Amino acid sequence: AQTVTQSQPEMSVQEAETVTLSCTYDTSESDYYLFWYKQPPSRQMILVIRQEAYKQQNATENRFSVNFQKAAKSFSLKISDSQLGDAAMYFCAYRSAGGSQGNLIFGKGTKLSVKP
């Protein structure tokens, strides 16, 4: 079975600085998808970024980028120029590419605080 581990329960960053959130996963599959979701206090889950495992190029979305290391099974999220609105819980998630269900496997989350 696949597992997702987020080893940092809480992180803090100064406004305008850069922070990296860690995520590792365990799988025997070769084709899969990885996601980072943000959950602010409103509790609405918001997709931040997605990565297809077959792509070597790291995904980027504006200030958000990932460092995808397939061999190491690592998928960290870098937030550049941190803003107060980035404060939230961040969940790393894994999805198999095969099969018809497509359910997500979540890590336990990292709570990010942004200091003004």
Add this chain to the structure above:
Amino acid sequence: GAVVSQHPSRVICKSGTSVKIECRSLDFQATTMFWYRQFPKQSLMLMATSNEGSKATYEQGVEKDKFLINHASLTLSTLTVTSAHPEDSSFYICSASPVGGGASPSDTQYFGPGTRLTVL
């Protein structure tokens, strides 16, 4: 694009009553929708996978007779908590994956805003 709504956003009910929560994909069709439960300061726990036109697939430990799921159309899935008890109080979140071929990738789940259920 890829907006999912949930209704109601908050519900308070008495023990023993049933509560229905609706999950709608507003701008895309979804053959598969997912229902999660989230306890305070915890991650999301998958309860069941809802498939349009067929029976839902429940995760181990989730009582299918207590949490009834109906996915009657490509844009609507409902979760009914039957004979609710205080231990069913939680935050319930649905998500949906678009049918392939649209603007939003079909491998991605888009989440509703959640429903907070309180059972007295």
